[in-house]
Amino acid sequence: MTTSTRAEPRLGHTYADALPELVTDWRAEEPLDPGLVVLNEPLAASLGLDPAWLRGEEGVRFLLGAHVPDGARPVAQVYAGHQFGGYSPRLGDGRALLLGEITTEDGALRDLHLKGSGRTPYARGGDGRAVLGPMLREHVVSEAMHALGIPTTRSLAVVATGRPVVREDGTLPGAVLARVARSHLRVGTFQYARALDDPALLRRLAEQAIARHHPAAAQSDAPALALFEAVRNAQARLVAQWMGVGFVHGVLNTDNVTISGESIDYGPCAFLDAADPGAVFSSIDHQGRYAWGNQPAVTGWNLARLAESLLPLIAEDAGVDTDGAVELATASLSRFATSYAAAWHDVLRAKLGLPAGLSDDALAPLGEDLMALVRGGEGGPPVDHTGFFRDLSAAARGDVAPARDRVLDVAAFDEWVATWRALDPDADAMDRANPVHVPRNHLVEEALEAATAGDLDPLRRLLEAVTSPYEVGDVDARYREPAPASFGAYTTYCGT
Ligand SMILES: Nc1ncnc2c1ncn2[C@@H]1O[C@H](COP(=O)(O)OP(=O)(O)OP(=O)(O)O)[C@@H](O)[C@H]1O
Numbered sequence: 270m271t272t273s274t275r276a277e278p279r280l281g282h283t284y285a286d287a288l289p290e291l292v293t294d295w296r297a298e299e300p301l302d303p304g305l306v307v308l309n310e311p312l313a314a315s316l317g318l319d320p321a322w323l324r325g326e327e328g329v330r331f332l333l334g335a336h337v338p339d340g341a342r343p344v345a346q347v348y349a350g351h352q353f354g355g356y357s358p359r360l361g362d363g364r365a366l367l368l369g370e371i372t373t374e375d376g377a378l379r380d381l382h383l384k385g386s387g388r389t390p391y392a393r394g395g396d397g398r399a400v401l402g403p404m405l406r407e408h409v410v411s412e413a414m415h416a417l418g419i420p421t422t423r424s425l426a427v428v429a430t431g432r433p434v435v436r437e438d439g440t441l442p443g444a445v446l447a448r449v450a451r452s453h454l455r456v457g458t459f460q461y462a463r464a465l466d467d468p469a470l471l472r473r474l475a476e477q478a479i480a481r482h483h484p485a486a487a488q489s490d491a492p493a494l495a496l497f498e499a500v501r502n503a504q505a506r507l508v509a510q511w512m513g514v515g516f517v518h519g520v521l522n523t524d525n526v527t528i529s530g531e532s533i534d535y536g537p538c539a540f541l542d543a544a545d546p547g548a549v550f551s552s553i554d555h556q557g558r559y560a561w562g563n564q565p566a567v568t569g570w571n572l573a574r575l576a577e578s579l580l581p582l583i584a585e586d587a588g589v590d591t592d593g594a595v596e597l598a599t600a601s602l603s604r605f606a607t608s609y610a611a612a613w614h615d616v617l618r619a620k621l622g623l624p625a626g627l628s629d630d631a632l633a634p635l636g637e638d639l640m641a642l643v644r645g646g647e648g649g650p651p652v653d654h655t656g657f658f659r660d661l662s663a664a665a666r667g668d669v670a671p672a673r674d675r676v677l678d679v680a681a682f683d684e685w686v687a688t689w690r691a692l693d694p695d696a697d698a699m700d701r702a703n704p705v706h707v708p709r710n711h712l713v714e715e716a717l718e719a720a721t722a723g724d725l726d727p728l729r730r731l732l733e734a735v736t737s738p739y740e741v742g743d744v745d746a747r748y749r750e751p752a753p754a755s756f757g758a759y760t761t762y763c764g765t
Pocket residue numbers: 360361362363364365384388391392393394395396397398399520524525533534535536763764765
């Protein structure tokens with residue numbers, strides 16, 4: 270990536286030029302009284318953006334979409350999506366703009382996207398705005414995910430607009446999140462293009478996705494199927510990593526599943542304390558569709574929607590009819606289970622400090638027995654996910670008590686530990702795979718509440734902790750404790 274900086278950023282518009290049918294040229298709403306709340310200086314520098322300029326008046330207006338550099342072409346992107354299983358034919362950036370693309374030194378493109386920048390033609394009934402607290406939540410969680418080594422969109426900055434935003438729970442400060450992503454191509458983008466019934470457009474979209482994210486697919490005789498397989502494998506790896514850190518996305522609609530394999534949209538997400546597979550935090554997920562333990566299965570369902578969208582191209586590439594394409598796509602989709610199992614075993618091997626050479630067959634029963642203990646089993650509550658796995662490093666070093674004290678079925682635990690320790694786990698490697706700091710819900714809420722009231726100190730402290738997730742350091746012990754009982758059940762909300 271580039272390290273040279275220049276004041277006025279140069280933004281490209283490859284996507285808008287290649288797919289004019291999927292964008293609308295648009296401008297951001299004028300801010301009332303803008304104020305920079307947080308700036309991610311290392312990210313800015315890595316993109317060749319000048320942090321000093323970004324902090325200045327013109328830079329802040331740039332981060333709100335109010336100052337558009339020469340040559341930039343801000344657009345709202347259109348997409349469709351299955352939301353909780355029901356199809357919405359036209360969603361799109363209702364409150365967001367793609368400002369343009371930054372080219373890194375190695376030639377890769379990074380989208381610069383503004384969320385909360387005002388109503389667009391895709392706003393439907395919404396006001397086009399975003400609230401400061403939820404945008405700061407996205408800042409904290411995306412930077413924590415990045416530090417954990419999980420592919421994610423990044424947060425460049427959060428800027429207050431000075432505009433009050435009316436929500437169910439009152440009038441709240443408005444803000445814009447400046448987000449950086451490998452792209453904003455979603456499964457829903459393909460669903461939208463497919464519904465237009467224009468194979469040439471669908472082909473151009475697939476070519477964009479291949480060029481930007483999965484270039485090896487271009488070498489295949491069947492590029493559309495190769496693209497699907499690359500997305501399938503990237504999503505399998507992503508969800509396995511979420512499961513490893515106890516992350517619940519909360520709204521895995523097809524418009525929130527990226528083609529790049531990055532996590533996107535930290536609206537109603539949460540990190541688990543208690544490792545309950547049925548854990549749901551979102552106020553609207555009544556059926557538990559997006560529960561922690563359901564994320565692999567629902568990702569398979571979302572990938573089926575991508576495969577359906579690609580059918581005309583799969584048929585064309587293979588010279589077969591639709592039935593033939595369905596057969597090819599179904600066979601490829603059915604390999605998601607294997608792909609996910611392999612990705613999960615990689616995560617588990619790392620979390621348990623076991624060698625890469627240990628076979629999946631040897632690992633699988635060990636993993637299943639462990640996860641049964643973690644879930645708590647008959648009559649016992651699930652254990653604290655983050656704390657338990659971190660305590661296993663101490664167990665690998667011979668101090669079994671901290672992990673043992675967390676589980677109810679100590680006999681089963683002792684048996685499990687004996688089997689595991691016979692495999693000679695590497696405790697130092699475990700410390701690099703099991704975080705000590707994740708953005709626990711009570712800490713996030715505390716930081717957002719204080720920030721909304723004007724005190725940014727708790728947010729800074731939380732950011733410091735979660736951006737060094739594997740180091741105990743001199744971070745206060747409360748950043749590694751689960752929520753106190755007084756915090757109660759936690760509920761998150763979409764679209765704030
Ligand atoms: N206040 C709002 N005004 C207009 N549109 C909105 C508003 N809130 C959400 N939307 C739109 O509703 C849809 C679903 O919202 P969701 O909260 O999943 O997306 P988002 O958080 O705005 O964006 P992203 O998925 O890019 O992170 C999107 O099309 C989004 O643009």
